[in-house]
Structure formats: structure tokens, C-alpha cells
Amino acid sequence: MKLLLILPRNERSYWGTVSRSGKAGFVRLNLPTIAALTPKDWDVEILDARVTPVDYDAKVDLVGITGFTAEMPSAYEIADNFRKRGVKVVMGGVHVSALPDEALTHCDAVVIGEAELVWAGLLEDFKKDSLKQKYKSKKLCDMKNMVIARRDLLDKKMFSGFYTMQATRGCPFNCDYCAVTAFFGNEFRVRPIDDVLTEIQGFDTDEFFFMDDNIVGRAKYAKELFTRLIPLKKTWGSQASITMAKDPELLRLYAASGGRYAFIGLESLSQKNLDKMHKGWNAAKGFNASIKKIQDAGIAVIGSFVFGLDEDDSSVFKTTFDFVMDCKIDAAQYHILTPLPGTVTYNELEKSGRITDRDWGKYHTGEVVYKPQGMTADELQRGYYWIFRNTYSIKNILKRSFRTRKDLVRRIAANLSYRKKALKMPDVLEV
Numbered sequence: 126m127k128l129l130l131i132l133p134r135n136e137r138s139y140w141g142t143v144s145r146s147g148k149a150g151f152v153r154l155n156l157p158t159i160a161a162l163t164p165k166d167w168d169v170e171i172l173d174a175r176v177t178p179v180d181y182d183a184k185v186d187l188v189g190i191t192g193f194t195a196e197m198p199s200a201y202e203i204a205d206n207f208r209k210r211g212v213k214v215v216m217g218g219v220h221v222s223a224l225p226d227e228a229l230t231h232c233d234a235v236v237i238g239e240a241e242l243v244w245a246g247l248l249e250d251f252k253k254d255s256l257k258q259k260y261k262s263k264k265l266c267d268m269k270n271m272v273i274a275r276r277d278l279l280d281k282k283m284f285s286g287f288y289t290m291q292a293t294r295g296c297p298f299n300c301d302y303c304a305v306t307a308f309f310g311n312e313f314r315v316r317p318i319d320d321v322l323t324e325i326q327g328f329d330t331d332e333f334f335f336m337d338d339n340i341v342g343r344a345k346y347a348k349e350l351f352t353r354l355i356p357l358k359k360t361w362g363s364q365a366s367i368t369m370a371k372d373p374e375l376l377r378l379y380a381a382s383g384g385r386y387a388f389i390g391l392e393s394l395s396q397k398n399l400d401k402m403h404k405g406w407n408a409a410k411g412f413n414a415s416i417k418k419i420q421d422a423g424i425a426v427i428g429s430f431v432f433g434l435d436e437d438d439s440s441v442f443k444t445t446f447d448f449v450m451d452c453k454i455d456a457a458q459y460h461i462l463t464p465l466p467g468t469v470t471y472n473e474l475e476k477s478g479r480i481t482d483r484d485w486g487k488y489h490t491g492e493v494v495y496k497p498q499g500m501t502a503d504e505l506q507r508g509y510y511w512i513f514r515n516t517y518s519i520k521n522i523l524k525r526s527f528r529t530r531k532d533l534v535r536r537i538a539a540n541l542s543y544r545k546k547a548l549k550m551p552d553v554l555e556v
């Protein structure tokens with residue numbers, strides 16, 4: 126039996142694409158994990174539709190597709206084409222879990238939520254020709270003895286971050302615009318540290334990335350994990366919450382264990398915005414001092430900001446830009462508020478009739494798909510381009526990067542890669 130797993134594409138997005146030199150960013154663990162969950166009597170192939178054209182006449186028994194919301198038009202097109210040829214298609218992932226009935230108009234079965242506990246049963250049903258439409262586990266998977274993703278099915282040369290892994294799942298918070306808690310549940314789960322270390326010891330490079338939504342979500346676990354990572358002498362990064370700045374011991378261990386950088390969702394400098402999105406614990410007033418503490422510990426901060434929240438007017442871009450430059454944030458990621466299905470933000474904007482565009486291909490956080498409150502859609506779009514282009518001008522990259530000489534080359538390289546994306550955006554002179 127042959128299973129073809131496909132990662133769809135989105136050409137509109139600035140993120141998750143493959144560069145002209147053929148490099149993508151971090152490996153996404155979804156399909157390699159599904160491959161690892163598949164019994165040995167299946168022949169499994171992973172096809173990355175971002176770089177490999179799909180051969181619809183290939184001899185396959187079952188196709189599996191997963192993707193983000195912005196990749197859904199491509200996912201559905203691929204699914205429709207296989208089904209026209211009589212091949213059954215299964216879909217899963219965050220978008221499909223939020224809108225399973227929409228997905229079922231393009232495929233034969235969907236996995237809602239985590240696949241670990243239902244995937245083998247789905248394949249058994251397929252073999253017996255009794256595939257059900259919806260597969261949903263009644264409980265969350267236990268993170269003990271998790272399978273190791275089948276990285277051997279990927280083209281290693283394609284990724285700048287090949288070794289990605291998970292130590293925890295979920296997040297102790299539940300911010301309105303984020304799908305993490307809706308997908309992984311309210312429970313913050315952790316993997317046995319022995320299992321995490323065993324997986325890391327199998328990597329043939331010194332660098333890896335924790336794909337966790339918040340690696341410091343449970344400080345006690347994080348401290349133990351970091352302590353045990355120290356002897357491995359690896360270098361790593363992850364997503365983390367700004368709350369870690371309050372715990373000097375946590376910061377020390379993060380850095381001592383090789384944690385060189387952290388993606389931190391700062392989101393907004395307006396406390397009203399943060400409170401409204403149920404991220405009030407992210408105290409805007411303390412951002413500056415917290416960033417400094419994290420940087421002083423030897424950890425670079427990649428701050429993430431969302432524009433178009435209800436308290437934002439068109440001055441938000443200039444204010445945020447000044448903040449990024451004053452704090453000398455090592456890199457910044459900017460997003461236009463995007464109502465992703467399955468989130469509170471989606472439900473609220475939908476209810477108030479503010480969603481203006483339902484082309485999922487535009488839901489990559491770089492295009493306006495709803496009616497903002499404090500500025501026009503055009504101001505929001507132009508402001509997004511303006512701040513990206515300005516943050517990543519050569520002059521401003523150097524101003525921020527020279528805050529310290531430690532890891533200077535790595536920091537400049539990361540900024541240049543953001544600059545490449547910024548240069549694809551229109552040049553807006555004024556906001």
C-alpha cells in the first residue's frame with residue numbers, strides 16, 4: 126500500500142515559502158510525524174508541493190494532506206484532482222479541525238485534532254474499505270513514548286532548520302487570535318525529559334529548534350529540561366512567553382543550555398489591546414525592561430507584533446517601529462490581524478460581519494481580510510509594508526544588531542533573511 130503525504134503551497138505568503146536558492150525555513154513536523162505513525166507495511170512518501178509538482182497519475186492508494194489556512198486553496202485543489210482520478214484523500218491540521226465540513230467537500234475523511242490516537246485506526250478502516258468521514262480522538266495523546274518524526278523522508282538540503290522537535294504541547298494561555306489552545310486543548314502537556322534528550326542525541330548537528338508554542342510554559346519542567354541539556358552542548362531556539370524575564374534562574378538555564386534566541390509574542394504596545402485579546406499578562410509597560418533582561422542573559426529576542434487590533438490607529442506603526450529600534454530587538458516579525466478559523470477572533474469578527482475576504486489564500490497574516498476599527502484597510506496594509514521595509518533597511522539592521530558583538534554574525538544573517546522578505550513588499554514612504 127502506498128501513502129502519499131503532501132504539503133501544499135501558498136505563493137502569496139511571505140512566510141513558509143521556498144527561496145530562489147531552494148531553501149525553506151524550519152521543518153514542519155506534521156507530515157513526518159504522520160509518516161512515523163504509519164505501520165511498516167505501508168510505503169510512505171512525503172511530497173513538498175512548494176518545490177515538487179504533484180503527479181496526479183502516480184500510483185498511490187491513499188493521499189494525506191495537511192496545511193495552514195493560507196495553504197487551503199492549494200490543498201483543496203490537490204485533493205480534488207486526486208479524487209477525480211478515484212484516489213481517496215484524507216486531510217487534517219488546524220484549519221481542517223476548525224472547519225471539517227468545509228474540508229469534507231474536498232476529501233473523503235478528516236482527522237480533527239491530534240492524529241496520534243486515531244491514525245492507525247483510520248488506515249485500518251481504509252484497508253477494509255470502511256473509511257468514516259470524521260476521526261477525532263476522545264482524549265489528548267499522552268506525550269510518553271512519542272514517535273520520532275520520519276526526517277529521512279525529507280530533503281535535508283532544503284531546510285535552514287532541519288532538526289525541529291517538540292518537548293511540550295499546548296500553552297497555558299488562551300489568546301483570542303491564536304489557535305493553539307483550540308487545537309491542543311487547555312492542558313499543557315510535557316514529554317518525559319529522557320525521551321526529549323534521546324531524540325536530541327540522535328541529531329547529527331549541534332543546532333535544533335523546539336517547535337513548542339511556549340517552551341517555558343511550565344517553568345519547573347523547563348528548568349529541569351534546560352539543566353539536563355547543558356552537557357549536550359547544543360544550540361537551540363524556541364517560542365517562549367515574555368513571562369520568562371521574571372525568573373532569573375530560568376533565563377540563566379535557558380542560555381546555559383544553548384538557548385540562543387526566543388520568538389516572543391509581544392503582540393501590541395497597547396495594554397488595552399492585550400487585555401481585550403486575553404493577553405493582559407503580557408504587560409506592555411514592562412516590555413522594555415523584560416527584553417533587556419532576556420538579552421542580558423545572552424538570549425536574542427525575536428519579537429512578534431500584530432497590527433489592526435481594535436485599539437490600533439494608524440499611529441501604531443511609527444510607535445512600534447520606535448520601540449523596536451529603542452529596545453534594539455534582535456529581529457521583529459509583524460502580522461496583520463488574521464481571523465483564523467477556530468479562534469475567538471474569527472468568531473467575533475464573523476458575528477459582527479467584519480470579515481471582508483474569504484479567500485483563505487490571503488490568510489497568511491500579510492493581507493487585510495477584515496474591516497479594522499481604528500484605521501482603514503488600506504492604512505493597515507500600507508503601514509504593515511512600511512514597518513517591515515523600515516525595520517529591515519540595512520542602516521536599521523546594523524543599528525539593532527550592534528547592540529552587542531555576541532552572536533553578531535548569526536543576528537545579521539537572520540535580519541538579512543527578513544530583509545529579503547521585506548524587499549518583496551511595496552516600498553511605502555509615509556504612514
Ligand code: SF4
Pocket residue numbers: 296297298299300303304305306338339366390404
Ligand atoms: S501565549 Fe502564544 S501560543 Fe499561547 S495562546 Fe497566546 S498566542 Fe497562543
